[in-house]
Amino acid sequence: MKILVCISKTPDTTAKIAFTANNTKFVAEGVQWIINPYDEWYALVRAIELKEAGTATIIHLVTVGLPDCDPVIRKALALGGDEAIRVNAESHDSYYIASQIAEVAKQGGYDLIFTGKETIDYNGSSIGGMLAELLDIPYVSLAIKFNMEGNDAIVVREIEGGEETDKVPLPLVVSCQKGMAEQRIPNMKGIMGARSKPLKVVEPIDVTPLTSIASFDLPPAKAGVKLVSADQPEELVRLLHEEAKVI
Amino acid sequence: MSVLIFLDQADGQIRKSSLEAACYGAKVAEQLGVNAEGIVLGTVTDDLASLGKYGLRRVHSATTEVFNQLDGQLFTKAIADLATASGATVIVFSNNLSGKAVASRLSVRLKAGLVSGAVALPDTSNGFIVKKTVFSGKAFANVAINTEIKIILLNPNSYSITIGEGVAEVATFQTAPAPAKVQVIDVNKVVGEVPLTEAEIVVSGGRGLKGPENWALVTDLAKLLGAATACSRPVADIEWRPHHEHVGQTGITIAPNLYFAIGISGAIQHLAGVNRSKTIVVINKDPEAPFFKAADYGIVGDVFEVMPKIIDAVKKLKGVS
Numbered sequence A: 001m002k003i004l005v006c007i008s009k010t011p012d013t014t015a016k017i018a019f020t021a022n023n024t025k026f027v028a029e030g031v032q033w034i035i036n037p038y039d040e041w042y043a044l045v046r047a048i049e050l051k052e053a054g055t056a057t058i059i060h061l062v063t064v065g066l067p068d069c070d071p072v073i074r075k076a077l078a079l080g081g082d083e084a085i086r087v088n089a090e091s092h093d094s095y096y097i098a099s100q101i102a103e104v105a106k107q108g109g110y111d112l113i114f115t116g117k118e119t120i121d122y123n124g125s126s127i128g129g130m131l132a133e134l135l136d137i138p139y140v141s142l143a144i145k146f147n148m149e150g151n152d153a154i155v156v157r158e159i160e161g162g163e164e165t166d167k168v169p170l171p172l173v174v175s176c177q178k179g180m181a182e183q184r185i186p187n188m189k190g191i192m193g194a195r196s197k198p199l200k201v202v203e204p205i206d207v208t209p210l211t212s213i214a215s216f217d218l219p220p221a222k223a224g225v226k227l228v229s230a231d232q233p234e235e236l237v238r239l240l241h242e243e244a245k246v247i
Numbered sequence B: 001m002s003v004l005i006f007l008d009q010a011d012g013q014i015r016k017s018s019l020e021a022a023c024y025g026a027k028v029a030e031q032l033g034v035n036a037e038g039i040v041l042g043t044v045t046d047d048l049a050s051l052g053k054y055g056l057r058r059v060h061s062a063t064t065e066v067f068n069q070l071d072g073q074l075f076t077k078a079i080a081d082l083a084t085a086s087g088a089t090v091i092v093f094s095n096n097l098s099g100k101a102v103a104s105r106l107s108v109r110l111k112a113g114l115v116s117g118a119v120a121l122p123d124t125s126n127g128f129i130v131k132k133t134v135f136s137g138k139a140f141a142n143v144a145i146n147t148e149i150k151i152i153l154l155n156p157n158s159y160s161i162t163i164g165e166g167v168a169e170v171a172t173f174q175t176a177p178a179p180a181k182v183q184v185i186d187v188n189k190v191v192g193e194v195p196l197t198e199a200e201i202v203v204s205g206g207r208g209l210k211g212p213e214n215w216a217l218v219t220d221l222a223k224l225l226g227a228a229t230a231c232s233r234p235v236a237d238i239e240w241r242p243h244h245e246h247v248g249q250t251g252i253t254i255a256p257n258l259y260f261a262i263g264i265s266g267a268i269q270h271l272a273g274v275n276r277s278k279t280i281v282v283i284n285k286d287p288e289a290p291f292f293k294a295a296d297y298g299i300v301g302d303v304f305e306v307m308p309k310i311i312d313a314v315k316k317l318k319g320v321s
Helices: A037-052 A067-079 A094-108 A127-135 A188-196 A233-242 B016-032 B048-054 B072-086 B097-110 B216-225 B233-237 B268-274 B303-318
Strands: A002-006 A009-011 A033-035 A058-065 A083-088 A112-116 A139-149 A152-159 A162-169 A172-176 A199-202 A211-217 A226-228 B002-006 B035-041 B058-062 B088-094 B113-118 B129-134 B139-145 B150-154 B169-172 B183-189 B201-205 B228-231 B258-262 B279-284 B297-300
Touching (some): A002 A037, A002 A094, A033 A037, A037 A112, A037 A139, A037 A172, A058 A067, A067 A083, A067 A188, A083 A094, A094 B097, A094 B113, A139 A162, A139 B072, A139 B097, A152 B183, A211 B113, A211 B129, A233 B297, A233 B303, B002 B097, B016 B035, B016 B048, B016 B088, B016 B150, B035 B048, B048 B058, B058 B072, B072 B088, B216 B303, B279 B303
Parallel strands (some): A002 A058, A058 A083, A139 A172, A226 B297, B002 B088, B035 B058, B058 B169, B088 B150, B113 B150, B201 B228, B201 B258, B279 B297
Antiparallel strands (some): A139 A152, A162 B183, A211 B139, B129 B139
16 A cells, blocks of 8 residues: 655744735744644654554655755655655645645555645645545545555544544545644654655646735734732623623 | 535534624625525525525525535535536635535635635735635735635634524525445534534633543533633643543634633643634633733632632622522
8 A cells, every 4th residue: 555645844833923025925034844743743653653554565755845845854754754755846825736746646646645634834724625636536634543444444533523433445535633643753763764765856737826825914912911810700700791791 | 696605514403603604605795796695415404594694695405315424525516516507706615624625625626716714804805815814823814816716714703693684595406426435434423512613612721720520610610601611732632631622733723702721821832722712811820821921811820719719700690509
């Protein structure tokens, strides 16, 4: 079984979010870039576990980005995976990215494609569904458990207010979230090994993005907390009722 | 031309988040000078004609058995066919789990630009620009949709439901969906609780509560307020509370009218999941807890002393003894 894992680079969860050029550009200076946590902790690690268990034979990683993505994809290779493919393009919108990954997927003939449930920067949650539609295959979102049973995947996924277990034939796209696997830290052997793993760079196909970001805004600053004395908690209830009018 | 709103159902009833999407879609239709129409897939017990009060002129319904389970591929095809037949130029979903699963596929099928996580009506003065949350709630992006058909996923609790007069025309449509490839073999739902993403008030507990045996301080208040309950990541990790209650960067993102945080310090990853809440209340004994910086109201104090008094005061307010 061949698995393709989609990897995206995102600013670290604690990065300061600021914009420049009339609020049209994200300030990338001084930002620490990481593998999108959902791609790393859940999608990639579960794929590695499936290979360790003998269920999967080959794991490829794919990312869409310019050469500045290479350190992040090398870091992913240090965790595991046999080779990485970088589509050499600026990322544009979800449709553009999904179309590039779909092209890689068609070339590679994968049985299973894992994505994270969303990226923590754009928060689109749309790559998985788009990719599945482009490839005309099923998509199971928000998976918390994944196993194979014969030729079918058994996937436990989150639904509103609970969980659902699905049985789905391959090929399949799965978006992964907490529960799929436990976070791992690359060891020295992995880090050394990652240097010699192939990182193939392919040129993008011609795709017109469907959307574009016109500008960014920061949320208005909070007015500051109104503190109530611990001796008078009933005053807080009064404020919530009469001033904030939320209870 | 029309604005088409996907009305998602839960056990035969239209979800609250979809009613928000209906009101939002009706307003977009008004902006564009066209009609708002709804689409319901599967069997619902709600009176579809009464959805007119949310601004829908017509509701399209297909009650085919197979639609009672949400299947992304089948739903996408049905919605795409109807959107094409009815000349929809804007399609609105709630940005809930079903909306996300279907809308992304639909975007590809119709070559329609999609914005998920919308928080405001589109700006149609120059193009079609939709404001959405990015960087896990730390910023907004104004996204231009450059295609003829536009898809918007509206964040729950971002647009108020307004009820007016009106009766929708109910139109049934026939489709012959292919058998579903995804076979649902088990469903395990928590019943009788307010769904976290739709709740207007959320009461949440952290490690400051010391142990699961003290959770009555959270659940009692939640019950009095008709609120959903939530927790911080460490609390879910050490299994004091179930994982589906975990809000934060790696858990569920919520935006209730009131978020009541008890004994949660407010790490940046937790804030990412709750920072769009309209009013945030923090009870914590540590005056340096970062959560106070993001809060609207707070009490620096021992949760075990403060919370029983708050619960009593709420009981008095609600006239409960």
